[in-house]
Amino acid sequence: MHTYSVTEPQPRRCVFPFAAEASQVAGLRRAVRAELAVWGMSALADEAQLIVTELASNVVKHVGQGSVATLVLDAGPNQLRVELHDKSGKEPQHLHPSCDEESGRGLQILGALSTAWGTVRTTVGKAIWCELPLALDETRRRVQRATSVMETYGLAFGGPAAWLTHRTVLEESATSLILDMLHWLTAQGLDPGDILDRAQTRHEAARSNTQRCG
Known part of the structure; x- marks a missing residue:
């Protein structure tokens, strides 16, 4: 095609x-x-x-x-x-x-x-x-915001938006972005581990909520 x-x-x-x-x-x-x-x-x-x-x-x-x-x-x-x-x-x-x-x-x-x-x-x-x-619930809003961030992140390295459709590249890029965020949090004097724990707790709570509503 x-x-x-x-x-x-x-x-x-x-x-x-x-x-x-x-x-x-x-x-x-x-x-x-x-x-x-x-x-x-x-x-x-x-x-x-x-x-x-x-x-x-x-x-x-x-x-x-x-x-x-x-x-x-x-x-x-x-x-x-x-x-x-x-x-x-x-x-x-x-x-x-x-x-x-x-x-x-x-x-x-x-x-x-x-x-x-x-x-x-x-x-x-x-x-x-x-x-x-578009059912713009909180999960959809977060996914769309993350997509925009990932697109911008990919373009910073000269990659086209289509790179997001390749799973291996996507996983490596997401890992790299999270690593950059950890360095940024440290530079701001914040505790990266504490931030990650809070994010994980909220993520699990949101998933549990979705499963109950579904």
């Missing part, structure tokens, strides 16, 4: 041009999951992948094999917007939810998973868009 992505730090926006072929859909799904992991939004990966699969498959079936299309991920403060652009001006039919026709399944999924969705004409065709809500 020959795609490229363009990622901007804030707001987060990523563009994936691709060829509308069944063999490309799996690669597109992986790219979406990897990008959301970089953004600290892995909790939305399953829903986003399902929507992308349906939209991309719709292009393959109804616009044409091999046609040029573009997927856009755009994360705002309250939602993740997913857009699928193609070069056909024909809008999808709004089928009744009880309809058994396979071509209507994608639209039903959009309606079930998203807070809003629709179509818009573009200069070259159309775009189908939908928005997934």
Whole structure:
């Protein structure tokens, strides 16, 4: 799959041009999951992948094999917007939810998973868009803040944001960042061990809370 992505730090926006072929859909799904992991939004990966699969498959079936299309991920403060652009001006039919026709399944999924969705004409065709809500609980806020810190930390060493998707590199970079923080705490006259103990206690309490609520 020959795609490229363009990622901007804030707001987060990523563009994936691709060829509308069944063999490309799996690669597109992986790219979406990897990008959301970089953004600290892995909790939305399953829903986003399902929507992308349906939209991309719709292009393959109804616009044409091999046609040029573009997927856009755009994360705002309250939602993740997913857009699928193609070069056909024909809008999808709004089928009744009880309809058994396979071509209507994608639209039903959009309606079930998203807070809003629709179509818009573009200069070259159309775009189908939908928005997934970001449940900004305390855990999600912490993950997003940590993601921003890790991205900045990686860029300080000349690495692209995509390095966060490689587990081995991620683990080593996180260890290095924590080590830097320990040196910084010592330089400030604070006790690194005490800070780590307090952080671990709060982390375990938050996890226990989440498990009880789940």
